[in-house]
Amino acid sequence: MHMTNKSKWLGFIFVVPFLVSFLVFWLIPLLYGIWISLHDFRLSVGNNGFIGLKNYVDILTPDTIYNRTFMTSLKNTLMFIVLSVPPLILISLGLALLIEHLPKKLKTFFRTVFFLSYSISVTAVSAIYLWLFGANGGYINNILMKAGLISSPINWTGDQPYAWLVIVIATIWWTIGFNMLLFVNALDEVDGTLYEAADLDGASAWNKFRFITLPEIRNISIFVMITTVIASFNLYGQSLLITRGGPEQSTSSLIMGINTTVFGNNQLGVGSAMALLMGVIMMLITGIQYWISYKSDKDELAKPSRKERKRLKRAVNAGPTNVNQHPAATIDKKERKIT
Amino acid sequence: MRQKRIKSGILVAVASVLAVLFLFPLVWMVFTSFKTLSESLASASLFPRQWTLENYASIFSASADSNMVQWTINTAIVTLIGTVLVIFVDVLAAYALARLNIPFKKVILGIVVVALTVPGIVTLFPAFYLFKSADLLDTYAPLILPYSAGTLGVFLIYNFLRSFPKELEEAAYLDGASQWQVLTQVIFPSIKPVVTTLGVVTFLAIYNDFLWPSLVTNSDEMKTLTLGVATLVQGSNFVNPAAMMASTVVATVPALIIFLWANKYFVKGVTNSGIK
Numbered sequence: 001m002h003m004t005n006k007s008k009w010l011g012f013i014f015v016v017p018f019l020v021s022f023l024v025f026w027l028i029p030l031l032y033g034i035w036i037s038l039h040d041f042r043l044s045v046g047n048n049g050f051i052g053l054k055n056y057v058d059i060l061t062p063d064t065i066y067n068r069t070f071m072t073s074l075k076n077t078l079m080f081i082v083l084s085v086p087p088l089i090l091i092s093l094g095l096a097l098l099i100e101h102l103p104k105k106l107k108t109f110f111r112t113v114f115f116l117s118y119s120i121s122v123t124a125v126s127a128i129y130l131w132l133f134g135a136n137g138g139y140i141n142n143i144l145m146k147a148g149l150i151s152s153p154i155n156w157t158g159d160q161p162y163a164w165l166v167i168v169i170a171t172i173w174w175t176i177g178f179n180m181l182l183f184v185n186a187l188d189e190v191d192g193t194l195y196e197a198a199d200l201d202g203a204s205a206w207n208k209f210r211f212i213t214l215p216e217i218r219n220i221s222i223f224v225m226i227t228t229v230i231a232s233f234n235l236y237g238q239s240l241l242i243t244r245g246g247p248e249q250s251t252s253s254l255i256m257g258i259n260t261t262v263f264g265n266n267q268l269g270v271g272s273a274m275a276l277l278m279g280v281i282m283m284l285i286t287g288i289q290y291w292i293s294y295k296s297d298k299d300e301l302a303k304p305s306r307k308e309r310k311r312l313k314r315a316v317n318a319g320p321t322n323v324n325q326h327p328a329a330t331i332d333k334k335e336r337k338i339t
Numbered sequence: 340m341r342q343k344r345i346k347s348g349i350l351v352a353v354a355s356v357l358a359v360l361f362l363f364p365l366v367w368m369v370f371t372s373f374k375t376l377s378e379s380l381a382s383a384s385l386f387p388r389q390w391t392l393e394n395y396a397s398i399f400s401a402s403a404d405s406n407m408v409q410w411t412i413n414t415a416i417v418t419l420i421g422t423v424l425v426i427f428v429d430v431l432a433a434y435a436l437a438r439l440n441i442p443f444k445k446v447i448l449g450i451v452v453v454a455l456t457v458p459g460i461v462t463l464f465p466a467f468y469l470f471k472s473a474d475l476l477d478t479y480a481p482l483i484l485p486y487s488a489g490t491l492g493v494f495l496i497y498n499f500l501r502s503f504p505k506e507l508e509e510a511a512y513l514d515g516a517s518q519w520q521v522l523t524q525v526i527f528p529s530i531k532p533v534v535t536t537l538g539v540v541t542f543l544a545i546y547n548d549f550l551w552p553s554l555v556t557n558s559d560e561m562k563t564l565t566l567g568v569a570t571l572v573q574g575s576n577f578v579n580p581a582a583m584m585a586s587t588v589v590a591t592v593p594a595l596i597i598f599l600w601a602n603k604y605f606v607k608g609v610t611n612s613g614i615k
Binding site for chain 2: 008009010012014015018024025028029033099101102103112113116117118119120121123124126128129130134137142143145146230233237255258262268272278279282286
């Protein structure tokens with residue numbers, strides 16, 4: 001296309017609103033945050049001067065007050081990740097597989113039902129679970145007491161391990177629909193002729209899942225895992241509102257710790273350093289997840305199961321393929337990987 | 340054949356049990372909001388023995404300690420303007436990046452992708468402090484404007500346009516249409532699905548946002564519904580499940596309606612954002 005310099009810059013006008021917004025609300029805050037983290041910066045009175053890396057040193061030196069806040073809340077957040085990520089992935093995959101095998105007419109209905117709770121806010125979720133699992137007058141306790149299963153109320157939100165249990169259940173109920181939907185869409189994309197070929201070969205349901213479904217939904221599984229870990233890292237509303245970080249700070253998350261440092265201790269500088277450390281840790285973990293899944297992909301090909309895969313592949317090639325559909329489906333999958 | 344039918348019957352039964360479990364907290368929320376205070380605290384039955392509208396009346400009464408009406412108005416203003424703003428900013432940028440020969444194109448595209456990978460927490464507190472320094476806390480500005488800095492929308496629409504044939508636009512140019520005419524009369528109609536998706540995702544994201552509004556809002560009059568419910572959870576409704584569920588129903592129903600209405604767009608949007 002022939003374009004004069006003038007029309008080139010005329011087109012640039014279209015990106016100006018985005019660039020201005022990005023600059024003012026993203027890039028400048030990012031750089032300003034780094035700058036603040038290098039200063040003795042109080043929320044109330046502002047900048048007290050450059051102190052280099054002292055905020056970071058304070059946070060990382062054992063037994064300072066900021067070290068305790070950061071390490072405790074980091075440990076709690078990692079605990080939440082360990083507790084919440086496996087069920088958030090496995091149960092969502094289970095739900096997606098279930099939906100996939102339901103009669104066509106019912107699929108949309110159940111998909112909507114399982115996804116419905118994703119549309120409400122964390123404060124609504126917390127309000128509901130706070131009173132479902134309330135210690136005195138909570139609905140679950142009322143039921144358990146009436147049924148004679150317990151004689152005195154369980155302090156669900158104030159004792160461990162119940163406190164984590166409630167937060168994890170609330171989180172699963174709230175967010176699992178999103179993961180499920182990603183899996184449902186990925187399962188829809190799997191080429192049906194692969195299954196037909198495997199059926200002709202007499203493959204068992206487990207083998208079909210292991211050797212066709214899993215490899216085909218591999219990319220989306222990695223995506224689900226990474227986004228779920230990131231989401232769990234950002235734990236805030238549930239533990240603030242349901243357990244108030246308790247009992248004894250055991251559910252106080254990283255964001256809660258940073259919030260306390262900024263607003264409770266008036267230390268915007270230390271808080272900004274904590275936020276940046278948290279961001280770096282999150283990006284590192286994401287990077288490691290990418291790296292491991294890339295590596296395991298290579299290892300996968302060297303395993304003895306290779307024979308089985310080859311056999312299936314042969315079966316697929318020999319099987320009844322829909323000529324019009326098959327190449328298109330392959331191209332589609334390639335595009336998915338690139339974008 | 341018969342075996343197949345039995346199998347699918349079992350699967351439907353399992354799905355139905357799970358559906359009941361998933362819907363239970365929402366159903367419980369609705370029924371509890373119609374219970375009296377004493378019943379809501381003691382009852383083990385789902386349905387109210389004695390139906391009452393008292394909880395709803397108390398939320399909206401003049402002497403209520405919550406500003407439910409004002410919160411609803413705030414939420415409407417913030418989500419509607421915010422969503423329109425995001426769509427406007429993102430569509431223009433994505434169009435220029437996908438179709439026009441503009442300067443710094445590669446740099447801007449790089450920014451869009453890199454920004455997606457940076458956790459939001461790193462910009463949150465400095466952005467808050469900038470609004471504080473500009474004396475804009477407790478106004479609508481911080482509740483609306485920062486959402487337009489997100490790059491996901493640009494990314495989605497850019498990808499959509501890239502896979503969309505150029506012929507129509509070229510024909511329009513040959514007919515003497517201006518860039519603006521092409522944008523409004525050719526591009527807009529064709530990207531409607533992805534824009535609707537972005538609109539719904541953005542609407543719900545702003546509607547349900549909690550952490551950011553809690554930083555930039557001080558007074559009760561400026562709160563959104565999501566933030567207001569949090570105040571009630573931490574404050575006056577802490578001892579009254581029936582009243583709390585009534586407030587939660589009021590705060591949740593608009594989001595649920597939008598979600599059900601736009602369900603299919605949401606489903607598509609998740610697919611699009613999932614392809615990375």
